[in-house]
Amino acid sequence: xxxxxxxxxxxxxxxxxxxxxxxxxxxxxxxxxxxxxxxxxxxxxxxxxxxxxxxxxxxxxxxxxxxxxxxxxxxxxxxxxxxx
Amino acid sequence: xxxxxxxxxxxxxxxxxxxxxxxxxxxxxxxxxxxxxxxxxxxxxxxxxxxxxxxxxxxxxxxxxxxxxxxxxxxxxxxxxxxxxxxxxxxxxxxxxxxxxxxxxxxxxxxxxxxxxxxxxxxxxxxxxxx
Numbered sequence: 001x002x003x004x005x006x007x008x009x010x011x012x013x014x015x016x017x018x019x020x021x022x023x024x025x026x027x028x029x030x031x032x033x034x035x036x037x038x039x040x041x042x043x044x045x046x047x048x049x050x051x052x053x054x055x056x057x058x059x060x061x062x063x064x065x066x067x068x069x070x071x072x073x074x075x076x077x078x079x080x081x082x083x084x
Numbered sequence: 085x086x087x088x089x090x091x092x093x094x095x096x097x098x099x100x101x102x103x104x105x106x107x108x109x110x111x112x113x114x115x116x117x118x119x120x121x122x123x124x125x126x127x128x129x130x131x132x133x134x135x136x137x138x139x140x141x142x143x144x145x146x147x148x149x150x151x152x153x154x155x156x157x158x159x160x161x162x163x164x165x166x167x168x169x170x171x172x173x174x175x176x177x178x179x180x181x182x183x184x185x186x187x188x189x190x191x192x193x194x195x196x197x198x199x200x201x202x203x204x205x206x207x208x209x210x211x212x213x214x215x
Contacts, residue, residue: 014128021138025145067131071178074138078171081145082164084155 012047012055015067019043022070025077032076039069126189130177133196137174140203141167147207152214159210163203170199 019040026033026040043066046059055063144163147153153160177192 014131018131018135018138021135021142025138025142070138071134074134074141075171075175077138077141077145078167081141081148082168084145084148084160084164 012050012063015043015063016047018067018070022073025073032073035076036069036073039066039073042066043070126181126186126193130174130181130189130193133174133177133193133200136200137170137196140200140207141171143207144203147210153210159206163206166199166203166206170196170203173199 022036022040026036043063046055046063046066050056050059144153144167148155148160153163173192173196177189177196180186180188180192
């Protein structure tokens, strides 16, 4: 996955939209919460820590990995519906 | 006299050079976005689609849990099939993104958007029916 754009401040804000969507998914779903809440918490933590500065290369790489985990949350959610 | 003429000539030459570069700047075509810019924008666009899919899938799950969409019904099966297609196509879009395959990326993203619209219409109809 690309890291060219996710490093910008605007991209982190965009990533928060994804976090909000995941938050709604996690509501009342304890099993999913245990798996994905640490990821959403870490995205918010990086956002708050980097609000007034550019992201470091390490943070950019970490955000890309965190986003991949949030994408896994979508796969798990859809699979759960298909299996229902 | 010779010195003054030389200074004057130099001043005219410098002004001409400056004017040349200024005009070059004015008439230069707008820069073409690099592939990195283009892929960067697509990166965010795909992420937005991802956000939409998670949002809609959560709504579907809630509608199934609350019984608005009955398990085993035609709508349930239709929605499951659509969501499966959406998720697989979105994965294909990310794969195309990683491979820097612009054509398939846009093709898959457009397909996801079309399928999302279809799903949204089914859900709208179901919610209206419930009301």
